[in-house]
Amino acid sequence: MKTAALFGLTGQGIETAGEILSNIMRSQGYTHRAWRDFSTIIRGGHTAFEIYISEKGEEAPPPRIETIDIAVVWDDEGAKRYLPRMADSAMLFGSMNTTMVPEENRGETPKLGFNVWSLGVIAGYLGIPFPLLEDSINQHFAGELNQNLAHRGYILGQFKNKGNTVTNKLSDLVTISGNDALSLGAIAGDVRHYFGYPITPASEILENLTKWLPPLGGKTVQVEDEMAAIYAAAGASYAGERTFVASSGPGIALMTEALSYLGATEIPLVIIDNQRGGPSTGMPTKTEQSDLQHLRYAGHGEFARIILTPTDVLDCIAVIQEALNLADYYQCPVILALDLDLAVRRVSLPWVAVEQAIRSVTVDRGPTLLESLPIEDYARFHSVDGAPPVRTVPGIKGGGYVASGDEHDEKGFMEPDFKVVRETHHLRRLHKADQIEYQRPLSIIGNMDAPVAIIGTGSMSELIENLVKRQPEQYKGVLLRQLHPVPVESIVNALSEAKTVIVAEYNATGQIRSMIESALVDRQIHSLLRYNGEHYTLEEFQDSVTSILSAQKELTRG
Amino acid sequence: MKTAALFGLTGQGIETAGEILSNIMRSQGYTHRAWRDFSTIIRGGHTAFEIYISEKGEEAPPPRIETIDIAVVWDDEGAKRYLPRMADSAMLFGSMNTTMVPEENRGETPKLGFNVWSLGVIAGYLGIPFPLLEDSINQHFAGELNQNLAHRGYILGQFKNKGNTVTNKLSDLVTISGNDALSLGAIAGDVRHYFGYPITPASEILENLTKWLPPLGGKTVQVEDEMAAIYAAAGASYAGERTFVASSGPGIALMTEALSYLGATEIPLVIIDNQRGGPSTGMPTKTEQSDLQHLRYAGHGEFARIILTPTDVLDCIAVIQEALNLADYYQCPVILALDLDLAVRRVSLPWVAVEQAIRSVTVDRGPTLLESLPIEDYARFHSVDGAPPVRTVPGIKGGGYVASGDEHDEKGFMEPDFKVVRETHHLRRLHKADQIEYQRPLSIIGNMDAPVAIIGTGSMSELIENLVKRQPEQYKGVLLRQLHPVPVESIVNALSEAKTVIVAEYNATGQIRSMIESALVDRQIHSLLRYNGEHYTLEEFQDSVTSILSAQKELTRG
Amino acid sequence: MADTVVTAKDYMNGNPITWCPGCGDFSVLKCMHRALASLNIQPEDTVLVSGIGCSGKIGHYHGGYAIHGTHGRSLPIAQGVKASRPDLTVIAAGGDGDGYGIGVGHLVHAARRNLNITYVVMDNGVYGNTKGQTSPTSPLGYQSSTTPFGNADLPINPLLLAWASGASFVAQGFSGDAKHLENLIAQGVQHEGFSLINIFSPCVVFNKAQGYDFYRQKINYIETPASNAQDYVGVITPPSMPVGVLWKSYQKDSLPAKEPRQSKAEGTDIASYLRSKLA
Amino acid sequence: MADTVVTAKDYMNGNPITWCPGCGDFSVLKCMHRALASLNIQPEDTVLVSGIGCSGKIGHYHGGYAIHGTHGRSLPIAQGVKASRPDLTVIAAGGDGDGYGIGVGHLVHAARRNLNITYVVMDNGVYGNTKGQTSPTSPLGYQSSTTPFGNADLPINPLLLAWASGASFVAQGFSGDAKHLENLIAQGVQHEGFSLINIFSPCVVFNKAQGYDFYRQKINYIETPASNAQDYVGVITPPSMPVGVLWKSYQKDSLPAKEPRQSKAEGTDIASYLRSKLA
Ligand SMILES: Cc1ncc(C[n+]2csc(CCOP(=O)(O)OP(=O)(O)O)c2C)c(N)n1
Ligand SMILES: Cc1ncc(C[n+]2csc(CCOP(=O)(O)OP(=O)(O)O)c2C)c(N)n1
C-alpha cells in the first residue's frame, strides 16, 4: 500500500487536488480509498486529504492506516499532525510557511497554487507520468502558472521517487462514495422521485439524483425542510412510487412525527440517516454512530420499524435495494443508518463489482397492487393469516381508501371500536416486523473459531475486517447489517465459541451493545468507543483493541 | 363509596352536567373523582361521565371502580354499557329512546334537556337538597324549562333514595385535574411565562395559565406550533425566566430536534408529555403510556436527560416544582410523562392538601447567577470538580456567552479542538445526570413484606394503591416517580423480598419493564398491559392481576 | 381513465359523517365532489390529502383515494403525490389552523413551487377540533379560552399571503353559497398550477360570531380576477370580503415537464445507464 | 443599565471570525455593533439569536449574550427571550435559507405577533454553509448543484412576504453600503415592534453572479417609507431593488403591556393567590 496526505486550508482547493489525484489513480487502475478531514469553515479552516492506494491489484479498497508515505502540508499545523505518522520524516514536504519541514522539501508556492504544487510533489513521488498530471490539471485549472507550479512540485517529489512506477493494475475502475452508492442503489431499486433538503453529509444524494433521474423520466424536488421531505416522500409512496429520504441528525430529528405517522398508516418508506457528531448541530463534518437508539425509538406511540446498517460503500448499493423491498413488504419505516465516514468515503473499485451489487437485488414490490384490477369490497388493512395486507395505489378502481394516522379499522375507518381494533389491527401492525425475513443480517469475517469476536458496522467495518486479516488466529469480525429487529440467532451463531466480544462503535454510551444485549449473554463483553469524530486508522484501532484485551488479562490475573 | 354515571351524546352538555354535579358534591364536602369518556366527535359522538364519591370523609379521592350505583343513559348504547356494571339494574334510568331501561325509570326529555333531567335524577337519588341543585342549574342554564326538567328528574330519583342524605363531610374542598395541578405547581415554581399550542390533553394548561399569569405580571403566548413553543421556551429559559412546555405525542415528537439542542446547550427546560393513544394522531382522547422509550431516547446524538412520572393529581403539584429545580441544577431537559387519564382526571380534595403540595417544594435556581455581579473571564461551561457550571443570564455584565448547538469548549467557543473537548466537556455534559439527587424516586404502598410487588405509575397508580388496600397481605405497590435515570437501588430496596413482580402499564410492549429491567433481576416478572385507551376500573385491574398470577401458578404446577 | 360518467354520489364512501349539524364543512365536501363530477374525473384518479382538525376529517368521506395526514402537513404530502404521479388530480384540504398556523411555511413554498394542486381551506376562524381556541384567522379582539382578554395578533389574510408567496390562482368562497363554491373548486382544479381556495366555512359551535348570517351580510362577489398587483391589493384589503376568483396568472406548472415514467422493466439497462454517470 | 458610553468594539468578544474573506456578513456584524453602540445599549443588555448557516455564525462574534439556535428557529427563540424579558434588546439574525426557507412559517407569525424584536437577514441567494445549493431567494434560472437545469421556483420576495404577514417595519440594506446599513439597523432596533431588515450580503464563494457590483448597479435608494399598500407594492415589485426603510406602521407591540414581574419572594402569597383561582 502507498499512502499520501495533503494538508492545507479550506479554500485552497485541497479537495479538488485530492479528487484529481484520485482520478489519476483510478484511471491508472489502482483501487484506493480516500479520507477527508472536513472543516465547517468554508475558507481558512484546516482540511486534509489522505489517500490509501492498493498496490497489489486487490479489488477491495484498503482501509485507513496510520503510516503515511508522503505528506505535503501548508503550515506547521500540518507538520505537527503528520510527522508522527510518517514512515520517514524525510518525506514531509511543505510550503515556505513551514518551519518543521526539512528545508530541501520546502517550495515557493502562493496560497492559491499550493494544491497544484502539492499534486506535483505527490505525483512525482508516485512516479505518475508528468503528461498525465498535466492533462488533469489543465482540465481543472487552466493557466501556465499552474503548470509551472505542478512541474516544480513534480521535480521535487520525483527526487524522492524510489523506484515507484505506475503500471495498469486493474481495468475499468470507478470512484464512488457511500452517498453515490446509495444513489446508484436507489435507482436500481426503481426510485424515480426524490424529495431532499441539503445537509452535511447527505446533500450529495440529492445532488446526484438531480442529475441522474431526469433522463429516466424521474425528478427531484428540493423542498423547504425535512418535514416537507418526508411527508412528500410519504405522498409519493402512497401514490405507488418508490422513494426514500436521506438526511442527518437534525433533519432526521425533524422527521420524528412523520415516523410515527408512517408507522400508523403503513405507508412504506426508506429513511437514511448519515450520522454525524451530535448532539444538536454538534460536529457536522465529523463521523459518529450516536443516533442509533434514537432511530430505534423515535416517534410517539408504538409501531414497527426496521433498521439496517450498511457495512461499506459497495454494501450500500445492495442494502438500499433490500430496504426498498422490505419496506414494500412490511409496510413500515425501514431506516438505514450510516455514519459520515461511510457516507462520504470515496473508494475506487472495479466497475464489475459495482455492477454486480447493482444487479444483486431484484425489485420486489411485495403485496403492492399496481395493476388496475377491479376490486370488490377492498379492506386496505385486512391481513390473511398475519401476512401483510394488499396495498392498492391511486388509479385502481375500487381500491380507494383513506390512509389515516387516526386509529382505524381494517377498512381504514377512523371511528372504530377501539377495544376490538387494538387487539387485532393494532397488534398486527405493531408486531409484523418482530421477525423479518432478511438474508444478510450480518457478515462473518475470518475464522469461526477465533477466540475474540469484534462486532461493529458502518465505517467501523473496514477496521474490523483488516484487523482480522492481520491477526486471523486471534480475531473474527461480525459486521452487523440488521440492527433492528435484533437478529439474535444469527449473532449467537456468528459468535459461536468466542467467549470474548468487543463491540466497537463511534459513540460514548455503547448504543449497539445495549441494543443487541440479548444476543451477548454469557460472554465477556467490552466496549470500544470513540466519539471525537475522527475515524480510526487501522493501527489506532488495533491499539485500542489490544489495550482493552490486556486490561481484561490484568483483571483476570489480578 | 357512591358511584353515578351519565351517558349521552357530545353536544348534549353531559360534561357540563358532570361539572355541576361535581361542584355540588365538592361544596357539600365530598371528596370524589370524576372520569370522562371523551369522543373526538364534537357533536353526536357518545360520551360518558362517571363520578366516584367518597362517603367516609376520606381525604384521598376514591379510584375508578366497576360498580355503578346509579346510571342515567340517553340511549340503549348507554344501557348496554352500564347494565353489566350496575349493582342493581333497577337503578338504570334513561330517556324514552331507551328500550333496555325499566319502564318506570324512563323520562320524557328533549335532546338538549337530557343533561339537566339526568342531573335531577342523580341529585334526587343522592339526597341533595333540591334548592342546591336549582341554584347550580340556574347558574349554568337559565329558563323554567330546565327547572322543570330537573324537578321531574329529581322526583324520579328521589323515589329510589334509600336514605341517602348529604351532610358536610369535609370543609374547603377544591376540584382540580392533573392539568390544573401542573398549572398550580408551575406557578408555585416561579413560572411566569408560558408558550403553548393547543392539543388534547394538554390545552388546559395553556388555558389556565392564560387566566392565572397576568395578575402576577406574567403572560402566555399561543404560538404557531410546538417547535415555536419549545424554542421560545428555550429562549425564555436562556434569559433566566423559568418556564416549561406541555403537549402530547404529536407535538412532543415535533420537539425532538429541540431536545437535542437543549441537551447540547445546557439550557434548562421542563417538558410535559400528556400521553394519549398512539401511534400518530392515534386515539387522541384515550389514555396510554406509550411514549416512554421515545422520551428516553428521542433526539440525535447523546446527551443527559431526566424523566419523572407523577403518580396522582396531587403529586403533579410537587413533581413539576421538583422538575423545575432539577432542570436548573442539572441544566438539561427534564421530562414529565403523564398519561391522559391523569392529566384530565378531576378530583375534589381538601384545599389544605393542595396547599401543602404547593408549599412542599422551595424554588431553588441552583447555580443560576441572577444577580448582577461583575464576572472576570467567565466560562459558561466550566465545571469545578464535576459540579454543574454557573449559568449567567442576560443583563449580567461580563457574563455574556454564546449558547450553541455546535460543539464548543468551556467558554462556548465553537471551533475547539474536538479531541480535547469531547473527552472533557462532552463527557461531563453527557454524564452529569447519570445519578441524580432526587428525594422521591418512588413511593412504596402497603407492607414491605408482601410477596407480590406491583410496579406502575401515572393513572395506573390509583389502581395499584387501592388493590393493595384491598389485599395488603398479598400485594405491595411501587409507584415509580423517577423513570430515568433508573433509580435501581431504590427499586431493589422497595421490592425487597417480593419474588414476584408485576409491571402494570398502558402500552403493548412493556416499556417501563424494559427500562427498569436492570432493577428487576432475579425476580419472576410479569407484564400487565392494556392499550385500548380505557383506564381500568379497580375490579378489572384486580381481575387482570389475579389471572396473571393464576397463570403463573398453573405454570409452576404444570 | 374517464370512461364512465360520474356523479357526486360516486365520490361518497359511505363512512358516517361526524361533523356537527350545521357545520360549514358539509357544504365544502359536497361542492368538491360536485366539482370533480362536473369535470368527469373518476374517483380513483383523485387523491384528497387532508390535515388534522374537524376540516381534516373530510378525507374520511372521500370515496376516491385519501390521505389523512398530520397537523399542518397536507401540502407536502399532496405535492409528493403530484410530483410523482402527475396523472392524478390532487386536492389538499384542511382548516385555518392547519394551513395558516402550523402549516403556513409549507403554504408559502407550495405557492411559489406552483405544482398543479388545489388547496381547499375551510376557514372558520377558530380551532374547532380542539374546542375553540383562537386561530390565525381569528379577528383582533376575538375572545376564546386562549385569548380571554381578546386576540392581539393581527389575523392572517390568506388571500394576501398566498398571493405574496406567488400563488398563481387565488379564490375565496363561502360554504353558504354552494353553487358559487362548486364553480370555484372546479376552476381551481382546472387551473394548471397551484390554486388556493379559501372558504368561509362556519363553525357553528365555537365561533358563533362568524356564522352564516355574518358572512352573508359581509361578502362581496367579484366577477373578474384583478389584472395587476395594485388592483388585487385593493380588492382584498379589509373590510372588503371578496368571494370569487380573485387572482389568476397563467404560468404553467413551474417544474420541468415530466417525461414518461421509465423503469428497469421498460427497456433501459439501468446498470449501463448508471455506468455512464460515473467517472 | 446604560451607565457607560459604549463603542462598537465593546461588542466584540475576541472569537476568531471564520467567514471567507470578502463575505458580506462581516459588514453586517460591524454595522449591527455600530448601530447598537450608537444607541448606547450595553452589550450585556442585548441578546443576539442566530440561525444555522454561515450567517448564523454571527452569534459567535457577539460580545453580549448570544444564542446560536438551530436551523430556522431563531425567531421563536428570540420571541421567547423578548416576551419574558422585555427589558432586553433582542435581535434575530440568519440567512435566506434559514429565514425564508425552513423558517418562513415562524417569520409569518413573528410579523403578525409584532413583538419588539429586530430580524436581520443576510440574504445571499444561496445556501452558503452547505456549499452552494439553490435557496428560496435564488433567482429563476439560477444554476446550482440542486438546480443544474436552472431554478424553476419563483423566488421569495421577503419585502412582500413580511409585509403581507403584517410586519410593522420592513427595510432593505446592502452590506456594501455600511453607513446606510448601520442606520437601517439602528432604526429597526428603535422601532417598537417587529422589524425585518433584509440585507443583500454577497456570498463571494458560491454565488458570484450576485456580488457587490451586481447590487451596486441594481439597487435604488428610497428615502421615505410608502404611505399605503398600493404604493408599497409598487416600490418593491421587481425589477426594482429598493434599499432603505420601505414600510413603517406605528402600531405598538401588539401584546398586552407587560406588568412588572412578580414572584413569590416579592410579596404575594402564591398559595392564597392560587386558592382564589380555584372553585
Ligand atoms: C402536531 C399537533 N399539534 C396539535 C394538534 C392538536 N390539534 C388537532 S386539530 C387542531 C387545530 C384545528 O384547527 P383548524 O385547522 O382550524 O381546523 P378546524 O378544527 O377548525 O376545522 C389542533 C391544534 C395535533 N393534532 N397535532
Ligand atoms: C434541520 C437542519 N437541516 C439542514 C441543515 C444543514 N444546513 C446548515 S446551514 C444550511 C443552509 C444555510 O443557508 P442560509 O440560511 O442561506 O445561510 P448562509 O450559509 O447562506 O449564510 C443548511 C441547509 C441543518 N443544520 N439543520
Ligand code: SF4
Ligand atoms: S366543532 Fe365547529 S368546525 Fe368542528 S364539526 Fe363542529 S361546527 Fe364544524
Ligand code: SF4
Ligand atoms: S461561503 Fe459564502 S456566505 Fe459562507 S462565509 Fe464564505 S462567502 Fe460568506
Ligand SMILES: [Mg+2]
Ligand atoms: Mg379552524
Ligand SMILES: [Mg+2]
Ligand atoms: Mg444564504
